[in-house]
Amino acid sequence: MKIRYGQQEDFEWLRAQDNHVGADWIKRCLHHGEYIIAADDGEILGFLRFSLFWGNIPYMDMIRVQDNHKRRGIGTAMLNFWERDMRARGAKVLMTSSVVHETEPQDWHKRNGFQECGQLTFGQHEPTPEVFFVKDL
Numbered sequence: 001m002k003i004r005y006g007q008q009e010d011f012e013w014l015r016a017q018d019n020h021v022g023a024d025w026i027k028r029c030l031h032h033g034e035y036i037i038a039a040d041d042g043e044i045l046g047f048l049r050f051s052l053f054w055g056n057i058p059y060m061d062m063i064r065v066q067d068n069h070k071r072r073g074i075g076t077a078m079l080n081f082w083e084r085d086m087r088a089r090g091a092k093v094l095m096t097s098s099v100v101h102e103t104e105p106q107d108w109h110k111r112n113g114f115q116e117c118g119q120l121t122f123g124q125h126e127p128t129p130e131v132f133f134v135k136d137l
């Protein structure tokens with residue numbers, strides 16, 4: 001398995017799999033190097049998409065491993081790859097978040113060193129609280 005940054009060739013796969021954002025945002029993230037991909041022999045097994053909160057704090061918007069490849073260390077490998085690179089670029093913390101009732105990914109974040117730091121709601125866009133996590137590097 002190889003962990004690498006997303007490339008233009010990944011666009012169609014991401015358009016089919018990364019359903020939370022539109023095609024323009026996927027193109028933008030690919031252009032800015034904001035996708036990390038896990039692949040094996042050309043098959044994509046999972047992706048991590050990030051952005052920069054306040055323009056300088058790495059924020060993991062989404063991490064997903066294909067159902068038939070979960071619990072094989074792929075999510076952790078993508079997170080470690082991202083963390084190493086963000087640290088090398090001078091980041092002092094990482095951020096992520098999850099809808100309050102999704103306790104499974106929250107357990108996974110905690111297992112990987114993230115600590116809960118608060119909850120927010122987003123007006124009419126999302127009245128269900130979102131739990132935020134930070135990881136000190």
Ligand SMILES: CC(C)(COP(=O)(O)OP(=O)(O)OC[C@H]1O[C@@H](n2cnc3c(N)ncnc32)[C@H](O)[C@@H]1OP(=O)(O)O)[C@@H](O)C(=O)NCCC(=O)NCCS
Nearest residue numbers: 061062063064065070071072073074075076104105107108
């Ligand atoms: C969360 C997710 C990215 C983890 O990736 P993964 O490759 O399956 O996880 P890893 O193999 O790196 O780590 C697995 C370990 O984490 C722990 N863990 C806790 N909660 C877990 C969960 N919901 N899923 C997987 N592992 C979890 C387990 O201890 C597991 O080890 P074990 O199998 O020995 O018990 C993946 O399950 C996924 O895509 N989930 C759906 C999307 C999602 O919820 N994303 C996060 C919010 S954006």
